[in-house]
Structure formats: structure tokens, C-alpha cells
Amino acid sequence: MYLLKSGAAVSITHASSLLGYSRKTVQRWLSQYQREGLQGLLAIRHGGGRPAGISxxxxxxxxxxxxxxxxxxxxxxxxxxxxxxxxxxxxxxxxxxxxWKAKLKTPRPSHAQQDPQAVTAFPERLSWKLRSAVRIAPDWHIRYWVEDESRFGLKPICRRRITAHGVPPIALPQWRFEWVWLYGFVEPLTGESFFWEYSRLDHQCFGEVLAAFTREYSNPDEMHIIQLDQSAVHRATDLEIPPNVAFYFYPPYSPELNPIEQLWALLKGRLSNRLWFDLYELKQALSHQLIPIL
Known part of the structure; x- marks a missing residue:
């Protein structure tokens, strides 16, 4: 009505295009305003119809x-x-x-022995530990890292594919059991990262990766607190932990507490649905994906 009265719209069709509604809707509003006035137009009405199929x-x-x-x-x-x-x-x-905007999703595996209370309490415990470290060693620059390992192999990683309606996607299998392990450290605060490649996963390799990490970050004024899981690789009795490194373990069976898991999922998604000629080709593709991160 305002658009028509003010001359901003020359017709109901013009007003409907300005408002983004159909001409029929604008005509109904105008007729209702003429019959019942502004109060009638603004009154909330509940439509009829059949009762809901679900109570x-x-x-x-x-x-x-x-x-x-x-x-x-x-x-x-x-x-x-x-x-x-x-x-x-x-x-x-x-x-x-x-x-309700709900939809069918692929579930994330969750171990039956996971302690939900420990998982819920972990962020607050971690925050308290980091504040305590700053309080105990005020002269040190405390850096917080997350660490994990992931395996990348010649057996293809299958992910969902987009095809036209009625066209089922296919995947090309390749049963070749050769792989490489990627050890990764990420600092959530800055996004800085450190990666190391090995052919296997054990505490000896982890010790060498840890030594390489401390050589890269050798500032004597820095203390590195590393969050990692409680696997035997990280808890071996003969594992040499550098003096400028401290471990902080998150609850068992709860990989979702480690932010680096999202990076592994991203990398595997980008390398999915592809066949690799050999490990060298896979390593080249993996390096290509890591270069923007480093």
C-alpha cells in the first residue's frame, strides 16, 4: 500500500517485483487491508488443514x-x-x-570403552594444565602442540562421488598393502606444523621424529607441551624425551579430542578415489598437499 500510495510502485505487479513476492500474494494483502485495516492485516492466523501425521x-x-x-x-x-x-x-x-534440517550422515566410530565424562572434562583440564605451566615457568615461552600419526597406502581411499541422477558411482579397487607413516605436529595457536615420514610406526621411529622436532625448535627459552594419545609408541619406557618437551595425554579411545585428526581427514579426502602406481607417486602427491600447510 505504501509503495502504491507514494508512487514508488506504479502497479500491483510492480510492487510484487519490488517486494519479492508473487502478484497473487500482494493482491491478497491489499484486499485484506481494504477489508480489515492494518490490525487485520497484521493479525496472526493459524491455518487449518489435516492434523499432523506424527503426534x-x-x-x-x-x-x-x-x-x-x-x-x-x-x-x-x-x-x-x-x-x-x-x-x-x-x-x-x-x-x-x-x-528439522536433519539428514543421514556417516557416523564417526566411537570405542565402547570410551569414558564420556573424561572426554567432557578434558578441555577444562587441558586449560588448567597450560595455565599452571605458565605460572610455574614464567620465564619460558610455552608452546602447545598436538601430535599424531596416520598411515597412507597404495590401497585406494574410497569416498563418496557425485554423479548424475540414476548413475551409480564406481570405485577401482587395488589390493596392494604398501604404505608410509606420516608423523605430524601442529601448533593450534599459530597453525605452524612439522611433519616427518617413516615406513613404520614404533617407539624407535617416534623417538627419532621427536629428536628431529627438537632440533627444528631448539630455542632454549621455549617449552613444548605436546598433546598425544596413550598408545604404547608414546609411552615406551626407553623413549628419550628431550628436556624442552613435556607430554600431555588425552583420555583413551577419544581421537576426536585431537585437532590434527581433522587434518588427516582432509588429506585423505584429497587423496581419495585414486590409484597409485607406487609409493613414490603417493609420496609426491602427499608432499604436494602438505606444501601449503608448512
Missing amino acids: LWAQTKLKARLAQPRGFGEIVTWLASQCAVRVNYWVVYHGFRQR
């Missing part, structure tokens, strides 16, 4: 289950067994995907 209490129960990381697979089956609600797939899809 409100069942929707509440379903939403609560969707909020749990474990989730579930067959929603229609779950509703029938847990809520005695039998609906077709499209009724569930409307609420599940379109309204």
Missing part, C-alpha cells in the same frame, strides 16, 4: 533422539516400535529433512 509427543521424542550423536537408521521402523506410530516415508521426510 506432538512423538515428534518431541523423535527430536530428542535426533539430538543424540548415536542417532539411528530407519526412522519409520523406530516410530512404529517405540511410539506405535505408523506413517509412510514421505510424512517422516517432511519433518525429518525439510523442517
Whole structure:
């Protein structure tokens, strides 16, 4: 109405294009304003229609289950067994995907022996340890790193592929069991990183990588606190830990607490669905992906 009265719009069609709504909608608003005035136009109306296929209490129960990381697979089956609600797939899809923005995802493996309480408490414990280190050694520059190892091999890494509608994607298998281990250190605060390649994973190799790391970062005024998992490689009794390095172990069976896991996932995603002629070709591709990070 304002656009038409002020001359900013010369017609209802022009006003609808300016507002981004259809001509039919703008015409309905104008007619309602003429009949009921501004108050009638702004009144909130609840439309009719059929009752929801899934009752409100069942929707509440379903939403609560969707909020749990474990989730579930067959929603229609779950509703029938847990809520005695039998609906077709499209009724569930409307609420599940379109309204609640939930979708089917590939789950991250979680070990049955993981301690959820320890995982939840870890960030606060880590923060307290770092503050304590700064308080105990105020003259040192404390640097916090995360460390992990990942294996890259000639057996292809399969990931999802995009194809046209009705075209199933295919993967080319290659059962060749040769690989290389990448040892990585990343400083979350700065993004600085250090990587070392070895043909195997054991505490002797880790000791050599640790020595190379301390040669690279040999400033006597720096203390390096390294977060890592509790594998035997990192806890070997004869492992030589440099004097400017301290380990901080996160709870067992909880790799999600290590930010470097996201880097491994990124690298493997970029190297996925490809066949490698030999380890040299794989190493070249891996180095090419690491150069922008270093």
C-alpha cells in the first residue's frame, strides 16, 4: 500500500517485483487491508488443514533422539516400535529433512570403552594444565602442540562421488598393502606444523621424529607441551624425551579430542578415489598437499 500510495510502485505487479513476492500474494494483502485495516492485516492466523501425521509427543521424542550423536537408521521402523506410530516415508521426510534440517550422515566410530565424562572434562583440564605451566615457568615461552600419526597406502581411499541422477558411482579397487607413516605436529595457536615420514610406526621411529622436532625448535627459552594419545609408541619406557618437551595425554579411545585428526581427514579426502602406481607417486602427491600447510 505504501509503495502504491507514494508512487514508488506504479502497479500491483510492480510492487510484487519490488517486494519479492508473487502478484497473487500482494493482491491478497491489499484486499485484506481494504477489508480489515492494518490490525487485520497484521493479525496472526493459524491455518487449518489435516492434523499432523506424527503426534506432538512423538515428534518431541523423535527430536530428542535426533539430538543424540548415536542417532539411528530407519526412522519409520523406530516410530512404529517405540511410539506405535505408523506413517509412510514421505510424512517422516517432511519433518525429518525439510523442517528439522536433519539428514543421514556417516557416523564417526566411537570405542565402547570410551569414558564420556573424561572426554567432557578434558578441555577444562587441558586449560588448567597450560595455565599452571605458565605460572610455574614464567620465564619460558610455552608452546602447545598436538601430535599424531596416520598411515597412507597404495590401497585406494574410497569416498563418496557425485554423479548424475540414476548413475551409480564406481570405485577401482587395488589390493596392494604398501604404505608410509606420516608423523605430524601442529601448533593450534599459530597453525605452524612439522611433519616427518617413516615406513613404520614404533617407539624407535617416534623417538627419532621427536629428536628431529627438537632440533627444528631448539630455542632454549621455549617449552613444548605436546598433546598425544596413550598408545604404547608414546609411552615406551626407553623413549628419550628431550628436556624442552613435556607430554600431555588425552583420555583413551577419544581421537576426536585431537585437532590434527581433522587434518588427516582432509588429506585423505584429497587423496581419495585414486590409484597409485607406487609409493613414490603417493609420496609426491602427499608432499604436494602438505606444501601449503608448512
